Each structure stands twice: as structure tokens, then as C-alpha cells.
Amino acid sequence: MPEFLGYLTGILLIAYLFIHFGWKWVKRESPKSNKTFAILIIMFLLFGFMVGMVGSVYQYAFYEYPDEYEPIPFTPVPYQYEKYGFSFTCPPDVMNILEEGYLSEKPDENSGGIEVTNDKGTKSIYITWLTATEPELLYPLKDTLKETMDESMKLEGVSNVKVEEIKTITINEHQGVYAPLSYIYYGLPSYDIYCMWYCDQSQRLYYVGIDTYSSEETNELFNEVVDSFVCH
Structure with missing residues (x-):
């Protein structure tokens, strides 16, 4: 506030001196001369300028600058993986x-x-594909999936394995x-979903594996991948 009053006093003093001595000079001129009229216009404009300066100083003195500006909201965008004849959606964090x-x-x-992972390595998507004709498939998909899970669970460091019932699912028809x-x-809990299907239009066998540290996250990630998967 004291700083503002100092600015204001200075501007008003200059305006007063300018108008006082300017008006004395104008009175010495012929009131009807073009020069006098022009000077009056200039004095009026300069007076308006002085008033504007007072307003600017007031705004400067009393404007409260925020400590920091609020960040612009950002909505993460999923990534569409599209390569080698198939596509699916990757979540923004994976x-x-x-x-x-x-x-x-x-x-x-x-x-x-x-393999698609997040930065922390706590979410993973595994996808493999293999060109094959149906007669080359040695076992039904259910048996092939069971064998794949059995081999995976033999890896070093794996214990307390619990496998739920194998179910059917429709993926891209x-x-x-x-x-x-x-x-x-x-020592760390892990929740997976293994999935397999055969695309007769592209003649490919697909495998999708989802791995996270939470059953809820695993289900959400699995649904997002298979619901968006296009294999032909």
C-alpha cells in the first residue's frame, strides 16, 4: 500500500504541474486560434493517459500473484499397437x-x-503368434493352454500355484x-491370465498372457487387451 501511494502521488503531481502551467500558457494564446485548440486536445489526451497510468499502478500494487500456477489438466491417451498383421490397445501406463x-x-x-510393460515393471502383456494351419495343431486349444501353464509354473522361484478352471472366450469372432x-x-504374489485362440482367416495361433501383482488389475488389463484385439 505505501508503495502504491508513492506512485500515485508522483503521477498526480506531474499531472497537476503539467495542467497548471499548460493552462497558463494556453490563456496567453488567442482562445480561437488553431494552435490553442490543438494544445487543448493534447492536454486532454495526456490527462487521460495519466488517469490510465494511475489505474495501471493500482492494478500492479494490488494484484495478488499466485505462488504457483495450477497445472493444465492432462488426460493420458492409450496407445494402439499395430504391426505384423494384428493390433490391440495398450493402456496409457503400459x-x-x-x-x-x-x-x-x-x-x-x-x-x-x-512384451509390453509399465515403468515399474508391475504390469506386463505378453503376446506371441505363429502361422499354422489347423491340421498342424497337435492338441485342442484347452490341452495346449494347460501344457503351457504347466511348463511356466516349473520356472525357478515359482511356488503356491493355483490354477482356476479353463474357460472359453470369443476374441475377434x-x-x-x-x-x-x-x-x-x-516371495511376491503374482496374478496371471493365459489365453489362446486360432484365427482361421490369418491362419495364426495367438497366445496372450497378462501378469500383474493384483487380480483386479490383471482382469482389467486382460479385458482391455482382448476386447481391442484385431487379428484379421
Whole structure:
């Protein structure tokens, strides 16, 4: 407040001196001369400028600057993975992608695998694909899935395995199978869902695995992936 009054006093003093001496000078001129009229216009404009300056100083003196500005709201956007003839949606927090070869050094249209994780490594999506004709499938999908789970649970550090019933599911108009399971991995609880199906239009066998530390997160991530999966 004292700073504002100092600014205001200075501006008003200058305005007073300008108008006082300016008006004395104008009175010495002919009231009807063009020069006198022009000077009056200039004095009026300058007076308006002085008033504007007072308003600006007032705003400067009393405006409360925030300590920090509120951040602009940001809505994370899911990522659409689209490659090697299929696509699916990755959640905004699960976008670290690693691609690996399966039958060859690098993934291609015939076979491959990808792993998608979050930054903390607490959520993982595993997808593998293999070109095969139906007569080449040695076992029904349910038996193949069970064998895959059995082999996975033999890994070092895995204990207390609990496998739920294998159920059927429809993915992109194809009949598939899936099964939830839980286990302890090096002392930490893990909740997975394994899923398999065959796409007769692309002649591919697909496998999807979801792994998190929470059964609820595993179910949500699984539904998001399979509901968005396009295999042909």
C-alpha cells in the first residue's frame, strides 16, 4: 500500500504541474486560434493517459500473484499397437514395448513375440503368434493352454500355484480359451491370465498372457487387451 501511494502521488503531481502551467500558457494564446485548440486536445489526451497510468499502478500494487500456477489438466491417451498383421490397445501406463523373434532372429508376419510393460515393471502383456494351419495343431486349444501353464509354473522361484478352471472366450469372432492363475514368485504374489485362440482367416495361433501383482488389475488389463484385439 505505501508503495502504491508513492506512485500515485508522483503521477498526480506531474499531472497537476503539467495542467497548471499548460493552462497558463494556453490563456496567453488567442482562445480561437488553431494552435490553442490543438494544445487543448493534447492536454486532454495526456490527462487521460495519466488517469490510465494511475489505474495501471493500482492494478500492479494490488494484484495478488499466485505462488504457483495450477497445472493444465492432462488426460493420458492409450496407445494402439499395430504391426505384423494384428493390433490391440495398450493402456496409457503400459507402453514399454520389446519385440523378439520366435522362429527367426526378428519378429515377422509368420512368428514373433512382444512384451509390453509399465515403468515399474508391475504390469506386463505378453503376446506371441505363429502361422499354422489347423491340421498342424497337435492338441485342442484347452490341452495346449494347460501344457503351457504347466511348463511356466516349473520356472525357478515359482511356488503356491493355483490354477482356476479353463474357460472359453470369443476374441475377434474366434473361439478361444483362457484361465486365471495365481502364484508366488520369489516371495511376491503374482496374478496371471493365459489365453489362446486360432484365427482361421490369418491362419495364426495367438497366445496372450497378462501378469500383474493384483487380480483386479490383471482382469482389467486382460479385458482391455482382448476386447481391442484385431487379428484379421
